[in-house]
Amino acid sequence: xxATLLLIFELAGTIAFAISGAMVGLKKRMDLFGIIILGVTTxxxxxxxxxxxxxxxxxxxxxxxxxxLVAIGSSVAVxxxxxxxxxxxxxxxxxxxxxxxxxxxxxxxTAVGIKAAYTTSDTHNWFLLLFVGVITGIGGGIVRDVLxxxxxxxxxxxxxxxxxxxxxxxxxxSWDSFGETLAMFIGSGVCVILRFLAVRYxxxxxxxx
Amino acid sequence: xxATLLLIFELAGTIAFAISGAMVGLKKRMDLFGIIILGVTTxxxxxxxxxxxxxxxxxxxxxxxxxxLVAIGSSVAVxxxxxxxxxxxxxxxxxxxxxxxxxxxxxxxTAVGIKAAYTTSDTHNWFLLLFVGVITGIGGGIVRDVLxxxxxxxxxxxxxxxxxxxxxxxxxxSWDSFGETLAMFIGSGVCVILRFLAVRYxxxxxxxx
Amino acid sequence: xxATLLLIFELAGTIAFAISGAMVGLKKRMDLFGIIILGVTTxxxxxxxxxxxxxxxxxxxxxxxxxxLVAIGSSVAVxxxxxxxxxxxxxxxxxxxxxxxxxxxxxxxTAVGIKAAYTTSDTHNWFLLLFVGVITGIGGGIVRDVLxxxxxxxxxxxxxxxxxxxxxxxxxxSWDSFGETLAMFIGSGVCVILRFLAVRYxxxxxxxx
Numbered sequence: 001x002x003a004t005l006l007l008i009f010e011l012a013g014t015i016a017f018a019i020s021g022a023m024v025g026l027k028k029r030m031d032l033f034g035i036i037i038l039g040v041t042t043x044x045x046x047x048x049x050x051x052x053x054x055x056x057x058x059x060x061x062x063x064x065x066x067x068x069l070v071a072i073g074s075s076v077a078v079x080x081x082x083x084x085x086x087x088x089x090x091x092x093x094x095x096x097x098x099x100x101x102x103x104x105x106x107x108x109x110t111a112v113g114i115k116a117a118y119t120t121s122d123t124h125n126w127f128l129l130l131f132v133g134v135i136t137g138i139g140g141g142i143v144r145d146v147l148x149x150x151x152x153x154x155x156x157x158x159x160x161x162x163x164x165x166x167x168x169x170x171x172x173x174s175w176d177s178f179g180e181t182l183a184m185f186i187g188s189g190v191c192v193i194l195r196f197l198a199v200r201y202x203x204x205x206x207x208x209x
Numbered sequence: 210x211x212a213t214l215l216l217i218f219e220l221a222g223t224i225a226f227a228i229s230g231a232m233v234g235l236k237k238r239m240d241l242f243g244i245i246i247l248g249v250t251t252x253x254x255x256x257x258x259x260x261x262x263x264x265x266x267x268x269x270x271x272x273x274x275x276x277x278l279v280a281i282g283s284s285v286a287v288x289x290x291x292x293x294x295x296x297x298x299x300x301x302x303x304x305x306x307x308x309x310x311x312x313x314x315x316x317x318x319t320a321v322g323i324k325a326a327y328t329t330s331d332t333h334n335w336f337l338l339l340f341v342g343v344i345t346g347i348g349g350g351i352v353r354d355v356l357x358x359x360x361x362x363x364x365x366x367x368x369x370x371x372x373x374x375x376x377x378x379x380x381x382x383s384w385d386s387f388g389e390t391l392a393m394f395i396g397s398g399v400c401v402i403l404r405f406l407a408v409r410y411x412x413x414x415x416x417x418x
Numbered sequence: 419x420x421a422t423l424l425l426i427f428e429l430a431g432t433i434a435f436a437i438s439g440a441m442v443g444l445k446k447r448m449d450l451f452g453i454i455i456l457g458v459t460t461x462x463x464x465x466x467x468x469x470x471x472x473x474x475x476x477x478x479x480x481x482x483x484x485x486x487l488v489a490i491g492s493s494v495a496v497x498x499x500x501x502x503x504x505x506x507x508x509x510x511x512x513x514x515x516x517x518x519x520x521x522x523x524x525x526x527x528t529a530v531g532i533k534a535a536y537t538t539s540d541t542h543n544w545f546l547l548l549f550v551g552v553i554t555g556i557g558g559g560i561v562r563d564v565l566x567x568x569x570x571x572x573x574x575x576x577x578x579x580x581x582x583x584x585x586x587x588x589x590x591x592s593w594d595s596f597g598e599t600l601a602m603f604i605g606s607g608v609c610v611i612l613r614f615l616a617v618r619y620x621x622x623x624x625x626x627x
Contacts, residue, residue: 025364031414033371034364048262053466055475057264058332065336079417123476127483142565147351149360151567155443155452162451205449208497234573240623242580243573257471266473267541274545288626356560358569 002181009188010112011070013105016098018043018071021144022078028148032079038144039075040068046139050113050132054120103163103195107188110137110164114171115184126172133168134161137191159198159205167191211390218397219321220279222314225307227252227280230353231287237357241288247353248284249277255348259322259341263329312372312404316397319346319373323380324393335381342377343370346400368407368414376400420599427606428530429488431523434516436461436489439562440496446566450497456562457493458486464557468531468550472538521581521613525606528555528582532589533602544590551586552579555609577616577623585609 021042025035044061051059061068113136117129138154138161145152154161171187178186197203230251234244253270260268270277322345326338347363347370354361363370380396387395406412439460443453462479469477479486531554535547556572556579563570572579589605596604615621 026417028360028365029416030360030364031416033414034361035417037364037370052261052470053476053480055264055473058262058330058337062262062334062337062340063332065334068336121476123481125480125483127486128476128480131480146355146564147361147364149358149567151446151448152452152565155448155455155565156446161455205451207447207449208444208453235626237569237574238625239569239573240625242623243570244626246573246579261470264473267471267539267546271471271543271546271549272541274543277545355564356570356573358567 002185006108006112006184009104009108010067012101013108014043014067014070015074016101016105017140018074019078019098020102020141022075024144024148024150025075026078032076035079036072036075038147039078040071041147042140042144043071043074044068044140045143046109046113046136046141047116049139049143050116050136053132053135054116056116056120060116099196099199103192104188106137106160106164106195107167107191108184110134110167110191111171111184111188112136114168114175114187115180118175118180129172130165130168133171133187134164137161137164137168156207159203160195162205163191163194163198166194211394215317215321215393218313218317219276221310222317223252223276223279224283225310225314226349227283228287228307229311229350231284233353233357233359234284235287241285244288245281245284247356248287249280250356251349251353252280252283253277253349254352255318255322255345255350256325258348258352259325259345262341262344263325265325265329269325308405308408312401313397315346315369315373315404316376316400317393319343319376319400320380320393320397321345323377323384323396324389327384327389338381339374339377342380342396343373346370346373346377365416368412369404371414372400372403372407375403420603424526424530424602427522427526428485430519431526432461432485432488433492434519434523435558436492437496437516438520438559440493442562442566442568443493444496450494453497454490454493456565457496458489459565460558460562461489461492462486462558463561464527464531464554464559465534467557467561468534468554471550471553472534474534474538478534517614517617521610522606524555524578524582524613525585525609526602528552528585528609529589529602529606530554532586532593532605533598536593536598547590548583548586551589551605552582555579555582555586574625577621578613580623581609581612581616584612 018039022035022039025038028034030038044067047061048059051057110133114129114133116136117132118124121128141154142152167187167190170190171183174183174186227248231244231248234247237243239247253276256270257268260266319342323338323342325345326341327333330337350363351361376396376399379399380392383392383395436457440453440457443456446452448456462485465479466477469475528551532547532551534554535550536542539546559572560570585605585608588608589601592601592604
């Protein structure tokens with residue numbers, strides 16, 4: 001049951017990340033190939049960086065292509081105006097739905113990253129666990145922005161990365177007490193809630209003068 | 210015999226890729242170090258990404274430095290105006306020769322990438338094979354463009370990446386029936402022909418509005 | 419004794435590299451998260467690339483987080499104007515101190531990279547040793563610049579990368595004759611001296627027209 005739930009969450013995140021990548025490609029006037037690559041990269045890029053750092057080769061995304069296939073499908077869908085039109089209220093993927101899916105994706109990817117570190121590496125220090133969790137959550141977006149010639153969004157805007165970071169901390173703290181599955185849901189949940197609150201109340205990190 | 214032919218093709222591709230990288234460095238007003246690094250990166254970067262994904266460390270290019278040395282030489286040559294001057298019809302590397310070598314490079318690198326996946330990894334699913342083939346073909350150019358502050362050309366222009374992709378598909382399909390060597394030549398050939406046709410007839414992928 | 423000295427040098431380099439990264443983040447108007455990430459990336463990025471190429475996973479920086487922690491502290495410190503103010507002559511980190519620490523960092527990181535190649539990989543050809551040394555020295559700065567949307571400084575300015583390269587050559591040549599420790603200090607020393615001379619006498623690589 002919880003495995004199915006996890007899969008649904010992961011796929012929701014994959015779709016949302018792929019759409020965000022494909023939209024950047026569209027905005028940059030890329031062709032269909034570029035749009036698909038940017039969509040897939042955003043969806044699976046964080047996991048690939050994670051696996052390279054952990055020494056899991058070939059990375060998980062190449063062993064189970066379901067996520068990449070879903071990302072390709074989502075990226076192609078973005079090309080059809082009906083899916084993304086800003087003015088059409090009946091469009092398939094509304095801003096609100098995107099926010100929900102993107103938040104769920106950020107939370108679940110962070111937790112999945114931490115799980116990967118626990119199950120792959122013998123090194124379990126805090127720094128590795130946190131890095132691997134957060135990079136799984138935000139790495140795809142960073143690669144997307146670098147490939148599109150933008151400064152990564154997470155460096156300059158939003159509370160985004162911090163939601164992932166705090167979710168990761170909560171997930172790691174809960175790991176020994178509550179077990180893997182529960183810790184992953186608790187960590188993801190904290191991340192999602194923080195991400196919602198940050199959007200709702202316009203939380204921002206300080207930006208030094 | 211076919212090993213020699215393969216080596217000649219690989220070296221032709223290495224030279225063409227290195228020149229294209231060094232030219233970008235020149236255009237961006239880099240110094241000699243930057244020009245050489247960009248040339249070498251373009252020539253061997255795709256193979257390095259491939260090997261990192263496949264877990265082959267150190268990457269092949271560090272085990273057999275011949276390609277990097279050829280790339281360094283080609284990059285240095287570009288600095289001399291006689292080699293690259295646009296107006297001089299007798300210049301050593303004409304546009305036509307560059308197109309031929311670059312196309313051969315794209316084809317042969319794609320096939321070499323697929324061979325690396327077959328011989329290295331236990332995972333042989335389509336997605337991995339295609340990714341590894343295409344990234345070997347186009348990865349160096351992507352790194353070149355990111356390092357030079359440009360949006361990767363393959364995302365926005367040309368039929369380029371698709372020639373590599375279709376060549377990879379043909380190569381993989383032929384692998385079991387025709388054996389490694391023949392499959393590599395067939396896949397490369399298809400890629401080269403498509404790349405020529407694309408330039409000749411100005412093929413472009415659709416670019417959504 | 420020499421181990422302590424090495425650690426002191428490495429920490430000086432880590433602080434200088436982190437500050438240079440954090441300063442770029444500040445200039446690009448990033449928020450606190452972006453500034454810290456850019457600082458840490460600059461400090462440990464070269465070593466991470468080195469370890470990925472050598473197949474050392476997880477990279478050393480994740481096994482011994484002291485360097486990352488020092489980098490985080492240095493990046494946060496940069497946010498306080500007293501530390502970085504250009505006009506205040508009594509500021510904690512003067513330009514001269516930065517130059518010394520950055521040079522020491524470049525030299526010692528280059529030598530540490532070569533040591534990593536000797537102790538990790540069975541492949542000991544010149545090309546791998548040089549690459550691994552230089553990338554440990556300049557890789558963090560390259561990643562910093564790419565993430566900040568700049569063309570990497572080392573490609574266009576300064577004699578910087580060449581100091582690392584020549585230091586690496588000297589270190590490798592000395593390795594068999596003088597042993598690990600002495601070779602590392604000799605190589606680092608040459609790099610530091612060249613870097614100083616380059617700044618003092620405005621050395622530049624040729625930049626082709």
